[in-house]
Each structure stands twice: as structure tokens, then as C-alpha cells.
Amino acid sequence: LIADLIPLFTQLSADDHDSVRLLTVESSIAIAEQLKLDEKKALMLVSLRSLYNDKSWRVRYVVAEKFVRLAQAVGKEIINEDLVSAFVHVLKDSEAEVRTAACQSIPGKRLIDCLLAELFVNFDILGFGALIEPAIVLKEIIPCVKELVTDSSPHVRAAVALQISGLAPLLGKEKYVHHNNHQQEKTNFHLAPLITC
């Protein structure tokens, strides 16, 4: 049945009306959870790319808001191939609302997830940062966070302020070697200046 519904999903994810397209983000999660990796790549990737590059900020906002669930649904390989660059894209979005929503998916934990986790013991509390390698966090996400802490929108800065500490456990105490061979803990080197700025 899902195979029969995918053409319909593809068609509606390219609908003229953004109110239709933004609802296909939730559909894409539901469909991706049921498909195998090769099926996801063959049948969904084009539609997913069009959603996170959508011309309407409302669609990109929904993508940013549901990014962690989307990432969990598509799996590690598509995350590394496609979703890291997509996440950087929404973190650098031209609309502050999209950047704010994306900020909430950055770290290992989201505030709302923590609240839900208290109600449902098995609720998954991962953020996007916890779904990718620390090296990728360092290379791709941290530079965006550096820009976001001085964002022109106070809402974006507030969202970063709420989430930035969640990156600390991901970076850990591992030593980071500077270009001048000086060693320092990754968290101290990358996050401390952003938190204290």
C-alpha cells in the first residue's frame, strides 16, 4: 500500500500551495520509517531535497522543526550524505523563524523532549547533534553556531542560548590540537568562548 501511496506523496510534495507541501514533511517521516534504505534513496530523496530547499519559508520551518524525527526516519547513511548539508542550510536560512526552529534541533537534547521524557520513560531524547559524528559537529555545526550567537534576531540568539550547552557532552573532554600545536579540551576551545561572549 505504501508503494502505491508514494507517487501521491511525490506529487503533493511539489504542490502549488505551500499549505499542502508543508504537511508532506510529516508524511515523509511516516513513509521513511516504513521503507528500506535503498527504497528511501530511490523513492524519496528528490522530494526530501525539494522540501528543505522549498521556496516557502513555512515549509522550511516545518522541516527545521521536525528535523530530528526526519533524520531518525531516514537513517545514518542519508544523514551523512544529505541531511548534514540540509541542516546547515536551515541553520543559515534567510528567515529568523526557520533558524530559531533549527536551533532547537542542534544539541543532544531538546527542552520539550526532556519534558516528554519525564512522562514517557522510553521517549527518544536525541537531537540532531547526537545523530552525527562529533567530528562533523565540529566541522559543520559549530561554525554555524558561532554565527548564530551573534544573529540579528533576538529570538534566534535566545534559542541558541537555550540549546548551546547541549553540545558540550557531544564534544566532550577530548583534546583539540590547534594549528600552533597548543592543546585544549574541545568543549573549552569551541563552546566556552561562545557561551561567555
Place this chain on the structure above:
Amino acid sequence: LQCLRDDSSDVRLNIISKLDNVNKVIGIELLSQSLLPAIVELSEDKQWRVRLAIIEFMPLLAKQLGVEFFNDKLSSMCLGWLSDPIFSIREAATINLRRLIEVFGAQWAKNHILQKVTAFGNHTVFTYRITTIFALTVSCLPPF
């Protein structure tokens, strides 16, 4: 059976909700003769909450009445709710489709629902297309 013709929609809804007991005693044919007009009337009730209540009974009715009766008399009604003017009814109609798929299976959905839902996806009115997306999403979710 007098209760199925009662003036109060609550009375009719309550008797329909407890059909499984009655069905065992008086049989599906006699029951369906009285039942069908009551269901049709409730499905078109001007109060949307009454329509909502009968939608929620549909999976139960589907189990009780069987696939043949359902296809003949009730499936068009279930698809009709997808274009109801009230959002809550359209939303409930999509969840109802999902529950019906659980009762009758995916092959039944392919044969009896897919064509209509796909046609909704091509409708010029965007609210119909939104309903299609809801139907698509709930159909792909893991079993309730």
C-alpha cells in the same frame, strides 16, 4: 429496533455502539434493514459532533457487518466524509480509513479506497489535497 428510529440522535448512537450483542441474536439481515437508514441519517446529521460520533463507530460496524455489506452500503459514506465542510470530520474520516485498513487489509484499501484518495490528491480545492495528505500519513503509520 425501535431505538434506531428514536428522535434523539444520542439514543440512535448508543444503540449502534452496542450492536455486537444485538447482532448475535437477531442476525445481520434484519439488523441491517433497520440499521442502514439510521446510519445514513446520522452520517448526514446537521450537528458535526453527531457525524463525528458515527464515524468513530465505523470500524466497529465494519467488523460486525462484514466486508460485503460494508462495500455495498457504507464505503461511499466513509469516502464522502473526506469532503465534509468541517475539518474535524475530514480529519476523523482519514483516521477512520486507517482503522478500516486494519480491519479489511491493505488489498481492500487498494481495491476500494486508493483510487478515490488519489483523485482527491488531484482536486483543484487545496483543502481536499490537504485531506489527502492526512490520509496518506495515517495510512503509513505503524499499527495503532
